[in-house]
Amino acid sequence: MSNNQEFLEVKNLVVEYKSDGQIVHAVNGVNLKLGKGRTLGLVGETGAGKTTIAKSILRILPDVGCKIRGGEVHLDGKDLLKISENEMRKIRGNNISMIFQDPMTALNPVMRVGDQIAEVVRLHNDGHYDPRKRAEEMLEIVGIPAERYMEYPHQFSGGMKQRVVIAIALACNPDLLLADEPTTALDVTIQAQVLDLIKDLREKYNTAMLLITHDMGVVAQVCDEVAVIYAGTIVEYGTKEQIFDHPTHPYTIGLFGAIPDMNEDEEWLHPIDGLPPDPTNLPKGCPFAPRCKYATAECEKGPIQTYKTADGHDCACCHIADVVKGGK
Amino acid sequence: MIRYVLKRILWMIPIVLGVAILVFTLMTFCPGNPAEIILGSTATEDALLAKTEELGLNDPFLVRLGNYLVDVFIKRDLGASWATNVSIMTSIGERLPRTLTLTLVTLFLAFGLGIPLGIVAATHQNQWQDSLSMVFALIGVAIPNFWLGLMFVLLFSVRLGWLPSMGISDGLKSYILPAATAMMGAFATCARQTRSSMLEVIRSDYITTARSKGVPERDVIVKHALKNGLIPIITMFGSTFGHMLGGMMIIETVFAIPGMGTYIITAVNNRDYPVVQGGTIFLAITFSLCMLIVDLLYAAVDPRIKAQYEGQNKKKIKKEAEA
Numbered sequence: 001m002s003n004n005q006e007f008l009e010v011k012n013l014v015v016e017y018k019s020d021g022q023i024v025h026a027v028n029g030v031n032l033k034l035g036k037g038r039t040l041g042l043v044g045e046t047g048a049g050k051t052t053i054a055k056s057i058l059r060i061l062p063d064v065g066c067k068i069r070g071g072e073v074h075l076d077g078k079d080l081l082k083i084s085e086n087e088m089r090k091i092r093g094n095n096i097s098m099i100f101q102d103p104m105t106a107l108n109p110v111m112r113v114g115d116q117i118a119e120v121v122r123l124h125n126d127g128h129y130d131p132r133k134r135a136e137e138m139l140e141i142v143g144i145p146a147e148r149y150m151e152y153p154h155q156f157s158g159g160m161k162q163r164v165v166i167a168i169a170l171a172c173n174p175d176l177l178l179a180d181e182p183t184t185a186l187d188v189t190i191q192a193q194v195l196d197l198i199k200d201l202r203e204k205y206n207t208a209m210l211l212i213t214h215d216m217g218v219v220a221q222v223c224d225e226v227a228v229i230y231a232g233t234i235v236e237y238g239t240k241e242q243i244f245d246h247p248t249h250p251y252t253i254g255l256f257g258a259i260p261d262m263n264e265d266e267e268w269l270h271p272i273d274g275l276p277p278d279p280t281n282l283p284k285g286c287p288f289a290p291r292c293k294y295a296t297a298e299c300e301k302g303p304i305q306t307y308k309t310a311d312g313h314d315c316a317c318c319h320i321a322d323v324v325k326g327g328k
Numbered sequence: 329m330i331r332y333v334l335k336r337i338l339w340m341i342p343i344v345l346g347v348a349i350l351v352f353t354l355m356t357f358c359p360g361n362p363a364e365i366i367l368g369s370t371a372t373e374d375a376l377l378a379k380t381e382e383l384g385l386n387d388p389f390l391v392r393l394g395n396y397l398v399d400v401f402i403k404r405d406l407g408a409s410w411a412t413n414v415s416i417m418t419s420i421g422e423r424l425p426r427t428l429t430l431t432l433v434t435l436f437l438a439f440g441l442g443i444p445l446g447i448v449a450a451t452h453q454n455q456w457q458d459s460l461s462m463v464f465a466l467i468g469v470a471i472p473n474f475w476l477g478l479m480f481v482l483l484f485s486v487r488l489g490w491l492p493s494m495g496i497s498d499g500l501k502s503y504i505l506p507a508a509t510a511m512m513g514a515f516a517t518c519a520r521q522t523r524s525s526m527l528e529v530i531r532s533d534y535i536t537t538a539r540s541k542g543v544p545e546r547d548v549i550v551k552h553a554l555k556n557g558l559i560p561i562i563t564m565f566g567s568t569f570g571h572m573l574g575g576m577m578i579i580e581t582v583f584a585i586p587g588m589g590t591y592i593i594t595a596v597n598n599r600d601y602p603v604v605q606g607g608t609i610f611l612a613i614t615f616s617l618c619m620l621i622v623d624l625l626y627a628a629v630d631p632r633i634k635a636q637y638e639g640q641n642k643k644k645i646k647k648e649a650e651a
Binding site for chain 2: 055058060062064089090091092093094097098100102105106107108109110111119120123124152154155165168
C-alpha cells in the first residue's frame with residue numbers, strides 16, 4: 001500500500017456526544033484510508049458510529065452537545081478539521097457530498113426539487129454551468145424526466161426522492177461521496193436500482209466513495225475495501241475478498257453467521273448473543289469481549305492492538321490464531 | 329384553487345347568518361326596556377309606549393328577527409344607532425380605518441421583532457441569547473397593557489415630549505405609542521412560537537442536507553428553515569389580526585382612539601342593540617376573511633397544503649363526473 005496515493009485519510013478520530021450529563025463515546029480512535037476512485041464499505045450495526053464518522057468528515061455534526069475530540073481528516077493532504085468554516089463550506093457539496101439514509105426527510109418539502117439541485121450548483125459554480133440547465137441534466141442522469149424540475153418532493157415516491165438526493169450529491173462532480181445507508185429506507189426492488197445507479201455514476205466520474213451500511217449484500221456488490229466497525233472502533237479492515245473469504249475478527253464472523261445461507265437448510269438464524277456495550281460506559285479492553293466466545297482476561301486488560309494478518313488486512317483481536325483455527 | 333376560495337366564501341354565508349341570529353336573539357332577551365334606556369328614567373309612560381312602538385319592540389320575536397335579517401342580508405343595511413341615530417355603516421366606515429391602522433402598525437412591530445428574536449433564540453438554543461430573548465418575551469406577556477400604556481405616555485409624551493399622548497390628530501405618529509403598547513403580548517407569543525417552531529425545523533434532516541450542500545448558515549436558516557417553520561406563525565398572525573380588529577378596547581380607551589373597540593364597548597354599555605348586533609356581524613365577516621387569508625397563505629408557503637386544497641376539488645370533480 002502506497003500511502004502517498006491516499007485521497008482521504010482519517011487518523012485517530014474521536015467524537016463524543018453529551019447527553020443528560022453523560023458522555024457518549026460515539027467514535028473512539030478510528031483510522032480510515034481511501035484511494036481515489038475506490039469504494040470503502042463501513043459496516044456495523046446501528047449505533048456503532050458510522051454516520052457520526054461521515055458527518056465528522058463533512059463537519060456537519062449537530063452544534064449542541066457534540067464534539068470532535070481529536071484526530072485528523074485529510075483530504076488530498078489538507079486537514080479538514082483545521083480549516084476555517086468558510087473554507088469547509090466551499091468543500092461541502094463540491095469536493096465532498098453526502099447521500100442520506102432517509103430520502104423521505106432529506107429533501108426540503110417546500111422547495112422545488114429542481115431548485116434543490118440547482119442550489120448546490122449555484123453555490124459552487126465556477127462559471128461552467130448554468131445551474132438550472134445542470135439541474136435538469138442531473139435529473140435526466142438519475143432517470144427523472146427534466147420536466148419534473150418544478151415539482152415538489154411530496155409529488156415523488158421514495159425511490160425517486162433518493163434519486164433526487166443522489167442528483168444533488170453528484171451535481172458538482174465531487175471527489176468523495178459519503179453514502180450513508182443510501183438504500184436502507186427503500187424497498188428491495190428499488191434498492192437494487194438505486195445501488196446500480198450509484199455504482200454506474202461513481203465509475204463514470206471516478207468518485208471515491210465511503211459507503212455506510214449494515215447490509216453485507218450491498219458491500220459485496222459495491223465495495224473494494226471493507227472496514228468493520230463495532231462500538232466506535234474499527235475491529236477489522238481489509239479488501240472485500242479478505243473480509244468475505246477470511247474474516248478473522250469474532251465480530252465479523254458473527255456478522256456473517258447472522259446472514260441466512262440459502263444453500264443450507266437452516267431453521268434458525270445465528271444472531272450474536274448479547275447487546276452492544278453502553279457507549280457511555282465502554283469496557284476498558286476490547287469492546288466486543290463481553291459477547292465474544294474467545295474472550296479471556298487478556299481481552300479486558302486494556303486497549304487492543306491491531307494485528308496484520310495479511311497485506312492490508314488488519315484485525316483488532318488478541319486471539320486471531322485461535323479464531324482462525326476455530327472459526328468458520 | 330379558485331374553486332376552493334369560492335367554496336370558502338360561500339361557507340361564510342351560513343356562518344355570518346348564524347352569528348346574526350345568535351346575537352339578535354341574545355340582545356332581545358337581555359333584561360331592560362330599550363325605550364327606557366334611550367329616553368332616560370324621567371320619561372313619561374306615554375312617551376315610553378310610543379318609543380316602544382316606534383322601535384318595533386311590540387312585534388313578535390320571529391317577525392323582528394325576520395325583519396332584521398332582511399335588512400342586513402338583503403337590503404345590506406345594518407340600521408342606525410339608537411343613541412345617536414347615525415347609520416352604523418357610516419360609523420364603521422369612519423372607525424374601521426383607525427383600528428385597522430392601529431392593528432397593522434401593532435402587527436408590524438410584533439412580528440417584525442418577534443420573528444427575528446425567536447430565530448436568534450432557536451439558533452442559540454440554551455445559550456445566553458436564548459435565555460435573554462425568552463426573559464424578554466416573558467416580560468412582554470406578563471406586563472398588563474393598560475399599565476405599560478400609561479408608562480409609555482409618561483415617558484415619551486410627558487417627559488420627553490416626542491409623541492402625542494392621546495387622540496389621532498397627528499396622523500401615523502399618534503399610533504406609535506398605542507401600537508408599541510398593544511404589540512407586547514403578540515410580540516412575546518410570536519417570539520416563543522417562532523422559537524419552538526424553528527427548533528423543530530432546525531433538527532430536520534433536510535437542514536442537514538442543506539448544510540452538506542455548503543449552503544451558508546444564514547441561508548440555511550432564512551431560506552430553508554424559516555419557510556418550513558412559518559405555518560404556526562401564520563396561524564397566529566391570522567387569529568391575532570382578527571382579534572385585534574374588534575378587541576383593542578383597552579388600548580383605544582387608554583389612548584382615546586375612536587376605533588371599533590370603543591364603538592362596540594360604548595354600545596354595550598348603552599344597550600345600543602343595533603350597534604352591538606351590527607358590530608358583531610361585521611367582525612364575524614372580517615374574522616372569517618382573516619381565516620380565509622390565513623389558509624391561502626398556508627397554500628402559498630407549503631405546496632403540500634396547496635395540493636390538498638386542489639385535491640379536494642379533484643375528488644369532488646371525480647365524484648361529480650361519476651354521478
